[in-house]
Amino acid sequence: MKYFKAWLGIVLFTFLFLYTVFNISLWPGLKAVLYPRVSLPQMLGQHLILVAISSFAAVLAGVPLGIFVTRKSGSGFKGIAGDLGALSQTIPPVAVLALAVPLVGFGFKPTVLALFLYSILPILRNTIAGLEEVSPTVKEAARGMGMTQSEILLKVELPLALPVLFAGIRMSVVVNVGTATIGAVVGAGGLGNPIISGIVWNNQAFILEGAVTTAVLAVLLDQIIGRIEQSVLPGNRLLS
């Protein structure tokens, strides 16, 4: 019941958002001011794919790396992993695009690469922080009760680190939604298209179309991930 209530608002809001995106061109008179070359649903789809693939790849790389460097065998790499993560975030995505285009060509690929590099740091850093926060006493108890190293990781450390880990994922997804608009300059499509065109042609309506949709999408994804986090971790929410 508690979860139902939590989800109800967000589901309604998502539905309203998608309904508007899909039907906005049917609005009388609005068609004239909308970005004409690609439809809004299509751009939203491209945008979501960019964000999904880059975030997924960042989780897939950042979480295992974070786990590895907090193990005894990988502790020597902790410093360098943190530095690389920080470095990848200090290089602006635009610069990554500029460097990557000659190597991998225009479009989708350089954009995903730039987003991936940009979002790996919060995930890596929060994975490490979450795992390091688990109290040594709790880990000692787990070991003393006869858990193997992998059982300690899966049954004790990761569940306890999840809130912090989730916060990292949430942050990187939200940042990614905004940053992905940059992809339009190298032809990756997405909601950056009308923004770039709007700037070039000095068309405020195009800019608004892309910017408002992007902003609403970011807020929605943030809320959805938050809800998922809550329903996955019943006991964790009240942890100090």
Next chain:
Amino acid sequence: MIQLKKVTMVFGGTTAVNALDLSVEKGELCVLIGPSGCGKSTTLKMINRMIIPTEGKIFIDGHDNMAGKPELLRRSIGYVIQSIGLFPHMTVRDNIAVVPRLMKWDRDRVKKRVTELMELIDLDPVVYGEKYPHELSGGEAQRIGVARALAADPPILLMDEPFGAVDPLGRLLLQDEFLSIQRKLKKTVVFVTHDLDEAIRLADRIAIMKDGRIVQYDIPETILTSPANSFVRDFVGVDRSLKKLSRYDAAQVMREARSVDIETDKVSEHLIKLSEQGAAFVWATDARLQLKGWIDIKHPLFAADPLSGYSKIEVFNIAVQREDSLKLVLSKMLGQGIKNVPVVDKKGILQGEISLRDIEQVSES
């Protein structure tokens, strides 16, 4: 049975445990005690291979503990540490079920066992089962720690200052409760503490440690009456005879108590008979032997009305419980300024009485 043979543990340059020999018989509770840094915790942790000794061997029921996987060894040995060792993301039920699940017990068996253990430690499974550790008091969390260690019914329990984080009063309750569980289950227990009263109350044998060696290993009575050297004498302190009292329960020392049922019509008759026998006072109860007060038979108005010496008492202020230690009985006597205390059970039913003289006899013996 646990045997440590010439076990040495060196950390960096310091020798924490030095060629230590120790043997704990099956069903015995052995307390390791000593000043901090004496190696007691290290000794305990070497038994389940949390720490691997530099030299020497440890045998559990005759088997070298270095044979086989450490995880399997640890699952067969209950391990209790201070209450913060509970898993904060698991409910009480899940915490207790950890080892049975590691051992792949089927679901129904785990469920039944958890319920059984919660009843053993006197926590209602319905009320507490789904709570998380942060919702528990320190004492409750610690009892669950004990239940969790007992879950897979291991023959051996290792307890590392298990009641250290609990307030003094709660600690006494936990000790009594653990003692009654131990009398039922007869586990082989190695118990580390720095609290001598706790050691004397619980131990079958006490090993007093200093600088990685055992200075004296004996039953508590011997440690108290004949300390092996000046270190032990200082460690045990000047209040040795007082400490000895915590070895005894009220139930072990109490005598039968004279009582009358004040709700019957024949109460006066009884009292007159007792007066003729020379009794000075008698406990007053209701028909179910529930303690209500006492009657002074030497009261000046006794001849006129035998009940004129009747005083009601706050039962749980005056009376002691069967499980209370004699030390507590004595402090109650001194606190209330009385020479006789009634012993009752949890429901307030009169069980017997203890006089100051009885306590004197115990401490002199």
